Amino acid sequence: MIQFTVNGEDARSEQPPDTPLLWVIRDELGYTGTKYGCGAAQCGACTVHVDGQPVRACVTPVSAARGRKVTTIEGLSATGDHPLQRAWIAEQVPQCGYCQSGQIMQAAALLAKNKRPTRAQIVQHMNGNLCRCGTYNRIVRAIERAAQEG
Amino acid sequence: MVERDEARLLDFNVSRRAFLGASAGLTFAITLGLGGAGGARKAHAAGGAHALNAYVSIEPNGTIRIQAPAPEMGQGVMTGLPLIVAEELDADWSRVVVEQSPIAPAYHHPIFKAQYVVASISTLGYFMPLRVAGAQARRVLIDAVAEKWGVPAAELATEPSTVVHAASGRKISYGEVAAFAKPPAHPPKIDPAKDLKPGDRFRLIGRPVERVDVVAKSTGRAAYGIDARVPGMAYATLVRAPVRGSGPMSANADAVRKLPGVVDVVMLGHGVAVVADTFAAALKARRQLKVEWKKGLPGDAIDTDRDLEKYLADGRDMKHTGVVFHSAGDAAGAIKGAARVMVGEYLSDHVYHAQMEPMNSTASVRPDGVDIWVGTQAPTRTTLDVAAALGIGADKVHVHQHFLGGGFGRRATVEASVDAALIAKAVGRPVKLVLSREDDLAAGTFRPMTTQRIEAGLDASGRIVGWRQRVVGELVGDFVYQPGYVEKSKNRDVIFMSGAMLPYYEKVANVQSEHVREPERTRVAAWRGIGSGYTKFAIESMIDEIAHAQKADPLAYRLSLTDHPRARRVLEKVAEMSGWGKQRASGTALGLAFAEYGLFAPKIGSLVAAVAEISVDRRSGRIRVHNYWAAADAGLVVNPAGFQAQMESAIVWGLSSALKEQVTMTNGVVQQSNFHEYNILRMSEVPAIHVEILRGPPPPTMVGELGVPSAAPAIANAFFALTGKRLRHVPFTPARVQAALKA
Structure with missing residues (x-):
């Protein structure tokens, strides 16, 4: 089990550690605002922040998020008015x-x-x-x- | 409006199948105080008994719900179509809530007899029916107030969301009316000739309106097909046969079934699906999947480099007769008798839609019915084709329409939903099918590669007396629809041949275009701009060549070919915008192109004239487009903000395909795998884009693709102005640019 936070809330993944963070965010945790475009860090549709840094979630293993703060489009601002x-x-x-x-x-x-x-x-x-x-x-x-x- | 025989060209097989009594056509009524859209949907779902259309429902609090009948893929119809209803309803737009309509006959596009967004004709087709729907809803409100107040309906008028009785000074809001009004047993008849607003009284149409979907799309809340979630669903991915018509002979299915998380491996006619508990597991297992594909298909032999040489030869060989697409006068005779004949050849490669959302669909197949969650351009066809694949009635299939992460023609066919349904049936639980980007590209459907040969006969004074355009390539319509489709459509493959005519250069009296057909071996598709993306490249390059051969200014030469006021207006406007004819900065030059767009051109068509300003890095062979100006005329403008956005988008699309995009195949296999090999335009490569919209009379004509056809020829013509060399093969890759410079 890998623990981290998503948009300030505690989150955990039961997926294998090499699972791309993208699928954990979208399918396991249900934050579907982050998109799949290429799976190869070629298009940027899956960009999220890990500890404030932009990463391509499609090539970032969920293990790399252990103990870190993940921010998705849903958490960029509480009310969608960033x-x-x-x-x-x-x-x-x-x-x-x-x-x-x-x-x-x-x-x-x-x-x-x-x-x-x-x-x-x-x-x-x-x-x-x-x-x-x-x-x-x-x-x-x-x-x-x-x-x-x- | 559109003539019936022309409409039939688009009248794909849906209309010929029995489907929920679709022939009833469009009838309009409204629901009032029935609980909003839920009631409207229920009333609609109940079927024809009450013939309620339910485009409009008004709640007592003044909220007006308007159903958007056409799928939204970025083109803005979710905003523009309800706006038309709101105009005739005299609705306060700030009180309007737009909803994606159900997939049902009442919302069919009147030309397609289906919900189907292709060919940029959603607004053209829905314009009158939606005006009538809005006017009818307004009439019901007025009649209800007239009865309540005991005044003649003729004394009542409306202001936004308000009924007004001028004689007594009374006013009542639509919400208040909805609280007491009852839906009439028979919807009032609206006579489009008398009962619709004259254009000078439009309050909404013609003014810039913000899109209704922009907030959801800026906050991650917009739901695309890929975002569908169904309880208990498994995830699938699919590898399709690399070659058209092929399928799996065998696969290491047993080994893949043992991989972690894998639920099953499902053999389909044209591919193999890996189903797993998570999509990550499905993708990982798919990499271990090994499939032996059936051989002996025509597509096995495809080698695009070699095949282009054959296409060129076939285009030159007049014994290789083409199927005439358009003909006026006697082109061959005029060319034979001409003082001089000029010949130009032009080539274009296969291109991929590269829609950002990979193809996907989610299906639940149960004995009592089937649900499909998908973003598709063809929801009606989805119900029909899924039903046919499962051997059930179309009334058992319910399509839940989502946003499309790009359509561009790719989502006009529905194989993803058919596959998802078959996989779901095979594994006995709901399935979300998503193709990997690599599999989406490997089994993509492409705008087919072409070669073109234009012969122009000139008289002694340099005027064009005869014009013959031969366009060489595969049939598209039969693959997109069904075998025999083109034959039944007067043997005209309009998707492939779009634009291969000179309707606005009417002084060229003798014109013929022909489709020189090559064997059907490739998965092909309608692709934003369809045939006009290459036919106008050839035509406008050739016109430019002829102008230069006469030492004529390309703008003046084009103007000499037309007295058509609309054509002259866009040409003169773009010349003014771009400073045509003025000295340019050293190292840059301008190129001009003109195009009409639309399947019904010239009777109904949109016009564009564009100028590109480019420079060339001679060492690297890179073309840079600095500025791009376009003047566009699509008749009546419903939402100029939407028109502007679509022009910008289609121009970038056209520039991207002109400069970068290319699918090649060897032994029938696509050689590009992802965005590092299939390159599309990036932010750093986009020019400043300047668009002017020239307004015209109704109807509102094609907008979404209008920016595409002029892009490639504008660049090629600028390149000639800059270098004296001609670019003849799109895309204009650095290698091709360097070769042209050395030629």
């Missing part, structure tokens, strides 16, 4: 929306360490997150807006 989420709505970013949990979690890690990123820093930080609907320019605008409006 500055990035407000900015995502203001810029009307999502289309199909499937990648957006990962995009927001990736962006949140950037703003946590760099409150006023340049456009180039945003693009560099976000370039590993794919969006098949092509909402990239709106994502950049939303991150800039969140940085400004805090």
